[in-house]
Amino acid sequence: MSKTHEFRFFRLVARNLAHRPYRNIATVFIIAIIAGTLFASQYLMSGAEQSLDAGISRMGADILVVPERYAAAGQSVILTGTPTSFFFEDSVFEKVTRVQGVAKASPQIYIATLFASCCAAPVQMIAIDPESDFTISAWLKRNPGVVPGVDDIIIGNSVIQNVGRDLIFYGHTFHVVGILEKTGMGVDNAVFTRFEDASVMANESGTKAVRKVTIPEGMISAVLVKVLPGASPAEVALEIQRQVPGTKTILPDGLLNAVSGQLSAVTRLLSGSTIAVTVVSIPLLGIISAMVADERRREVSLLRALGATRLFVVRLILAESFSLAIIGSFIGIGTAAAILVAFQDYIAYTLKIPFILPSPLALLAAGGGALLLSIGIVGLSSLYPVVLITSSEPYMALRGGEL
Amino acid sequence: MPSCSYIRGTGVLLVLLGILVILAPWFIFPVCEMHGLYLQAASGMQFPMTCGWTARAETGVGALIAVAGGLLIARGTRETRQAVGIFSIASGVIVILLPTVLIGMCKLADHPCRQLTLPGLEILGVVVIVVGGLLLWKRGDE
Numbered sequence: 001m002s003k004t005h006e007f008r009f010f011r012l013v014a015r016n017l018a019h020r021p022y023r024n025i026a027t028v029f030i031i032a033i034i035a036g037t038l039f040a041s042q043y044l045m046s047g048a049e050q051s052l053d054a055g056i057s058r059m060g061a062d063i064l065v066v067p068e069r070y071a072a073a074g075q076s077v078i079l080t081g082t083p084t085s086f087f088f089e090d091s092v093f094e095k096v097t098r099v100q101g102v103a104k105a106s107p108q109i110y111i112a113t114l115f116a117s118c119c120a121a122p123v124q125m126i127a128i129d130p131e132s133d134f135t136i137s138a139w140l141k142r143n144p145g146v147v148p149g150v151d152d153i154i155i156g157n158s159v160i161q162n163v164g165r166d167l168i169f170y171g172h173t174f175h176v177v178g179i180l181e182k183t184g185m186g187v188d189n190a191v192f193t194r195f196e197d198a199s200v201m202a203n204e205s206g207t208k209a210v211r212k213v214t215i216p217e218g219m220i221s222a223v224l225v226k227v228l229p230g231a232s233p234a235e236v237a238l239e240i241q242r243q244v245p246g247t248k249t250i251l252p253d254g255l256l257n258a259v260s261g262q263l264s265a266v267t268r269l270l271s272g273s274t275i276a277v278t279v280v281s282i283p284l285l286g287i288i289s290a291m292v293a294d295e296r297r298r299e300v301s302l303l304r305a306l307g308a309t310r311l312f313v314v315r316l317i318l319a320e321s322f323s324l325a326i327i328g329s330f331i332g333i334g335t336a337a338a339i340l341v342a343f344q345d346y347i348a349y350t351l352k353i354p355f356i357l358p359s360p361l362a363l364l365a366a367g368g369g370a371l372l373l374s375i376g377i378v379g380l381s382s383l384y385p386v387v388l389i390t391s392s393e394p395y396m397a398l399r400g401g402e403l
Numbered sequence: 404m405p406s407c408s409y410i411r412g413t414g415v416l417l418v419l420l421g422i423l424v425i426l427a428p429w430f431i432f433p434v435c436e437m438h439g440l441y442l443q444a445a446s447g448m449q450f451p452m453t454c455g456w457t458a459r460a461e462t463g464v465g466a467l468i469a470v471a472g473g474l475l476i477a478r479g480t481r482e483t484r485q486a487v488g489i490f491s492i493a494s495g496v497i498v499i500l501l502p503t504v505l506i507g508m509c510k511l512a513d514h515p516c517r518q519l520t521l522p523g524l525e526i527l528g529v530v531v532i533v534v535g536g537l538l539l540w541k542r543g544d545e
Contacts, residue, residue: 160510189512342522349513 013319023288024324030281031328034274034377035370036336041270042366043340044347046358047184048259055079055185055354056252060134061106061224062233064250065096065240071248074222075258078250079354081156081189083112083124087219088246095244096223101236103228106132109198110221111213113169113191123159124190125169127198127215134226136192139180146178154192157182167191171208172201184348184356262353278377285381289321293385300389310390317386318379325378329371337363410484413538414475417491420531421469424498424524428458432523434516435509454516457506461498461524468494468531475538484538491535498528 017024055078066074070086077084093107109127128136136154140146148154153174155161166173174193182188193201202215227236237249300313340347341357348355358366428434434454435441441449451459471487471494502508502524508516 158512338526342526343519345512346518346522349518 009316009319013316013323016316016320017323020292023292027285027288027324028328028331030277030285031325031374031378032332032335034277034281034332035329035374036332037270037274037277038370038373039333039366040336040340041267041274042369043336043358043363044263044270044355045267046362046366047344047355048263048353049256050358050362051184051354051356052252052256052259054181054183054356055187056255060138060226062227062251063225063237063240065092065223065225065244065247066221066250068246068248071250074248074250075255076186076352077110077124077190078186078255079259080349080352081124081158081186083122083189085110085112085213086221087216088221090218090220092244092247093220093223096225096240096247099236099240099243101227101231101239102225103231104132104134104226106134106224107220108135108222108224109195109215109219111198111202111215123156124186125198126190126192127195128192129195135224139178143178148177148194151175151197152177152193153197154178154180156180156188156190158188159191170201170205170211170213172197172204182356183354185354259353262351266351278373282377282381285378286384289381289385290388293317293388297389313389314386317389318382321378321382322375325374326371329374332374333367333370337367407479409541410479411476413534414472414477414479414487416534417472417475417487417531418469419472420527420534421465421467421472424465424468424527424531425462426465427523427527428454428461428516428520432515432519434458434520435514438515440514452509452514452516453506454502454508454514454520457502457508457516458520460501460506464494464497464501468498484541488535488538491538492532493535495528495531495533495535498531499525 064074064078067086067088070084073082073084073086076082087109090107093105096102097105107129111125111127113123113125126135130148136148139154140148146154151172151174153167153176155167155176155178157180159167159179161167161176163176163179165176167176168174169191174191174197180187199215202213206212225236225240227233233251234253237251240249241247303313303316304310344355344357423431429437434457435452436455436458440452442452443449468491471490475483475487497505502516502521508514508521511517
């Protein structure tokens, strides 16, 4: 009995909605815009934050020490993998290892590769010291079969080549032995090689490459630092800058601030649009609901005369409104998700932010938030018609005094 | 049976989608050669990149989708709707397969063809498939 009643109730809801298609399509459209913009701003923030987490954990370091003049370039290498080359003296490495609070340090050399054509990628080559490195070592621990030898490279996820194939940089042939997991950050655009192989490549480039690359003797580009357990990375970073003049330290928090800054204009625009649309839509939806309520007083009175309780009528109105909210939210969230997923590379490239697809939990939270807001807006705008309908007497309405 | 305006409307939509598939890789989401990026041989001769060939193939598929839409506008019988529905689904699949599997796009992630043309064509392909599916679902009886 109860099942039959529920079926009839929802059929009534569906028929009522189908009876006023244009008005309901307009309502669904407004809700879709609100839900879509809110979802988009949440999606972008979670994607950037998760990409940053993945990239920083891949870097494996608490602090990156770069030449003071090249702090911005160093940040770009980590965030977007913009190929660059810069150097400072390798004595910096020794000095950094002696700073209190430093547990481990490892030098790196950055070499921007040449841009030749479609498939000879301009990527960031990062030469590492296998003895002290902890960037690739974590990955190598998970892939015990890979033992990088002479001219072997491990490539980032966005560098197009397969394991076992070769890549040529500055005329020197390297052999791909591993591909790192996607992080959405600069490391995806990087290739990792050993100091010795990079040096051989540089020496040969004069005869083999279109342009000679020079790695100055006794120079490195950056020092990765892991702090002692319990030590504050921020304090150790300050100490490094104080004790080793001419250096600049980059911390994960600083990167997060940089990304938030780059994203702020977009998220502000999206949040602003959501607020503007919400503020305009609540009274607009209220007016639409009130008009519908006024039109439906006779219909509601008939229902009441047939035995429907006030509660039934309130449920009917709310069910119709919430159905529109849910349909609109799903359309808005679905459209926004399709566009954001399809164009995510373009968005990340244009905004110069690290970006990966957010986790299902983050997507669920963003979608759920947008859905709840839409239901809340519709709930608020339904209050007036609910009061109007439930306060009228069916006898008076049917008698024609009011209609 | 679906109404005449529904069938004509779907035909017009298919014609528009066909035109969009033609225009997307050249003007809406232009491929690399529209940005002046070409492959250069040692002799100095310039060739279109992989995405350029995809764009040319998409132009042909787009034209066929537009013709199918025109057919639906001219003669919307049940058989036509069914045939155009199946044809649209197949065309939509090809619109997606050309830049992803059959020909491909440039390999570099920061090339305009990968950032804009590829997702644009994928979305258009999905829409063409959905319209074809709707035509089949709502083909009705004569």
